[in-house]
Amino acid sequence: MAMTILTNRYFLFALRLILGVTFIWASLEKIAYPDQFARIIYYYRIVPGEFINLTAIFLPWLELTTGVMLIVGFWEKSATALIAGMLAVFATALAIALTRGIDIECGCFSTTSKARSPVISLLIRDVLLLIACFIVIRAKASWLSLSGRFQKKTA
Amino acid sequence: MNNIFLRGLTTIIIATIVGTIANLASPNRIEWFGFWPNVLDSDSVWLSPSYEEGDPPAIHLGAAFDRYLSRSYLFVDSREPEEYETWHIVGAISLPFDDIDEYWPQVEPLMPVDTPIVIYCSGSECESSLYLARYMVEDLGYQNVEIFFGGWRAWYNERLPIEGKYGYDNSDE
Known part of the structure; x- marks a missing residue:
């Protein structure tokens, strides 16, 4: 039963949508306010000072690009692998923040601290999204995907 | 693959x-x-020349910043009131050591005796944070008091969040 759901094309498409929309949404405010996002990265104190601005400039665009690719189904496995990599890095950063006892805004969806969530709940959310990534990567075929259409045409 | x-x-x-x-x-x-200085991870602690063994613990800038981010510590500014009004660490309260009798009735309700406290003054050369920390521990019974000797100067130099009569600067709010 569980395996049937995990291979169900509608379920897999829903996971792609959830992951894609999440990452597109997460990228928008960071793209608009890279200076504030850079400050949040600085507060995590994980990225060396020389690379903070570069991370703040490029990471949101990688989030946006992979989110769009996942929704339209273009190279979706590669996009999902990249998203999984980013989620793993975010989860590590949050875990380090948790062990240091600091309460910083996560910088996940907003560059302001208006909507602050406990670090532990952010970690749980990251882990759930990571699980969704693995389900999408393991799926054999994608429904409603550009890559699938290209393959059919070239076959 | x-x-x-x-x-x-x-x-x-x-x-x-x-x-x-x-x-x-x-x-x-x-x-x-x-410009993102890495000195926040420095383990060096500036100490006042008057600091003695048995005094409340001194913390370095990185530890002070962690306590600021934890939002569970109260920062106490022991500098002159005019200095505090101009700029201070975001969220800090003013308790100038020289005028402690005048200020204490106002600030006492804000800091129950078990409150974790970080006291700072202008920098490593000033001693009001040390004197205030000693007073709070020895005479008022506070148990969780730390001194940030780097003080205002170290905080300001690293462009960490400050506020004052000119508004906010370097703030994460």
Whole structure:
């Protein structure tokens, strides 16, 4: 039963949508306010000072690009692998923040601290999204995907 | 697998190119390499010459910043009231050691005796934070008091969040 759901094309498409929309949404405010996002990265104190601005400039665009690719189904496995990599890095950063006892805004969806969530709940959310990534990567075929259409045409 | 890797790499390159163009064109563009000092991780602690064994613990800038971010510590500014009014660490309260009798009735309700407290003054050369910490521990019974000898100067130099009569600066709010 569980395996049937995990291979169900509608379920897999829903996971792609959830992951894609999440990452597109997460990228928008960071793209608009890279200076504030850079400050949040600085507060995590994980990225060396020389690379903070570069991370703040490029990471949101990688989030946006992979989110769009996942929704339209273009190279979706590669996009999902990249998203999984980013989620793993975010989860590590949050875990380090948790062990240091600091309460910083996560910088996940907003560059302001208006909507602050406990670090532990952010970690749980990251882990759930990571699980969704693995389900999408393991799926054999994608429904409603550009890559699938290209393959059919070239076959 | 090879395909996934190559496509992933291509995706990163595309995102990098788009990000570069966007940062060049954006009205909110930032420097490619900003000023983000790494001294927050320094373990060195500035100590006042009058600091003695048995005094409340002294903490370095990185530890002070962690306590600031934890939002569970109360920062106490022991400098002159005019200095505090101009700029101070975000959220800090003013308790000038020289005027403690005058200020104490106002601040006492804000700091129950079990409150974790970080006291600072102007910098390593000032001693009001040390005297205030000693007084709070020995005479008022506070148990969780730490001294940030780097003080205002170290905090300001690292562009950490401050507020005052001119508004906010370097703030994460």
